[in-house]
Amino acid sequence: MSKAGFVALVGTPNAGKSTLFNRLVGERLAAITPKPQTTRFRIPGILTKGEVQYIFVDTPGWIGAPKNVWHHSLNHQSLTTAKEADVVVWVIPGHKPLEAFPEAIQTFLEGCATLIGALTHLDLLPPTERSTRIALWRSDLSPFPLKALIDVSTDQPLEPLLEAIAQLLPKSPFLYPPEELTTLPTRFFVAEILREKLYQHLHEELPYGTEVEITTYRESPEKDYIAATIYVEKESHKPMIIGTKGQMIKKIGMEARKEIEQFLGKSVFLELYVKVAPAWRHSQRRLHSLGYQLP
Numbered sequence: 001m002s003k004a005g006f007v008a009l010v011g012t013p014n015a016g017k018s019t020l021f022n023r024l025v026g027e028r029l030a031a032i033t034p035k036p037q038t039t040r041f042r043i044p045g046i047l048t049k050g051e052v053q054y055i056f057v058d059t060p061g062w063i064g065a066p067k068n069v070w071h072h073s074l075n076h077q078s079l080t081t082a083k084e085a086d087v088v089v090w091v092i093p094g095h096k097p098l099e100a101f102p103e104a105i106q107t108f109l110e111g112c113a114t115l116i117g118a119l120t121h122l123d124l125l126p127p128t129e130r131s132t133r134i135a136l137w138r139s140d141l142s143p144f145p146l147k148a149l150i151d152v153s154t155d156q157p158l159e160p161l162l163e164a165i166a167q168l169l170p171k172s173p174f175l176y177p178p179e180e181l182t183t184l185p186t187r188f189f190v191a192e193i194l195r196e197k198l199y200q201h202l203h204e205e206l207p208y209g210t211e212v213e214i215t216t217y218r219e220s221p222e223k224d225y226i227a228a229t230i231y232v233e234k235e236s237h238k239p240m241i242i243g244t245k246g247q248m249i250k251k252i253g254m255e256a257r258k259e260i261e262q263f264l265g266k267s268v269f270l271e272l273y274v275k276v277a278p279a280w281r282h283s284q285r286r287l288h289s290l291g292y293q294l295p
C-alpha cells in the first residue's frame, strides 16, 4: 500500500527551510537569500518516490516578537501549516544557540506526535566538533518529542530524512499525479523570483517594505507577457528602487526575466511598475488583497 501526506518545514527565519525544501523537491521553487523573512507564503512542493508521495510545504520563519500585522500573518501561516500537516520537520540552524520563538509555537511543538528535528549549517563547524554538537542538540531538544534528529546540512544526503518522514506518513493513495511538482499557479513563482531579486539588490529595511503583485499574465506561443507591480511603503522609497536613470529597476527586471525564462522554458516580456501602498504591512485590508492569510 502506498503512503502520502503533508510535511511542513518550519523554524526560525533564515534556518535554511527553503534551501532544504528546494533540495527535497529538486527544483528552485522557493526564494533563498541570506536575509531573514524571505519566505512570505506557504509553498507546496511534491516529491513522489517509489510508493511514497511527500507533499512538502515551505513556510515563513517564526517571528519571536511580531511588530506588525504582516509578522502576525507570517507566524499564522507557519503555525496553521504545521497543525494541518501529517509530519512536521523543524529546521534548526545547528551552528547557533536555539532562538526564541512564539509561545503558541512552543506549545504546539511540545505536543506534536510526528516531529522530526533537521539540523542545518553544521558544515560551518570544524569536522571534529560536528558530532559533539549533534549530541548537545539531542540533549537541548529533549523537552520536545522528536521522532528523529537528522543532520541535513547542505553537504549531507537527504535519504535519512526521507526515510524518517516515510515512517510517519499515513497509508494512502497518492493525492496528486506523480509527475506534479506544485499546486500553486505559475504566476506565484514569477512573483517569487522577483521577490528574490528585490532581497538580493535592496539593502537594510527596504526589501521588507516591498511586495510584488502580478497584474497581467498573458500567454502566447512565442513569448508570454507579464506585468508586475512592486509596492513600496513610502513615496521616498520609489527612487531607491528605480535607481539613478532607472539603473536599479532595469537590473532587477533583467535578472528576474532571465530566471523566469529559465523556469518557464520560454521567452517572456516583463514589464515592471513601482507604486506606493502606504504602510501595507500594518493594513489588514492591503495584506488581504496581496494574498496574505491573516489570523
Ligand SMILES: Nc1nc2c(ncn2[C@@H]2O[C@H](COP(=O)(O)OP(=O)(O)OP(=O)(O)O)[C@@H](O)[C@H]2O)c(=O)[nH]1
Pocket (backbone or CB within 6 Å): 012, 013, 014, 015, 016, 017, 018, 019, 020, 031, 032, 033, 034, 035, 036, 037, 038, 039, 040, 059, 060, 061, 120, 121, 122, 123, 124, 152, 153, 154, 155
Ligand atoms: N553553510 C550553510 N548555509 C546554509 C545551509 N542551509 C541554508 N543556508 C544558507 O542560509 C541562508 C538562509 O537560507 P534560506 O533557505 O533562505 O532560509 P529560510 O529558513 O528559508 O529563511 P526565511 O525564508 O527567511 O525564513 C541562505 O544564505 C542559505 O544559502 C546549510 O546547511 N549550510
Ligand SMILES: [Mg+2]
Pocket (backbone or CB within 6 Å): 017, 018, 019, 030, 031, 032, 038, 039, 059, 060
Ligand atoms: Mg525561506
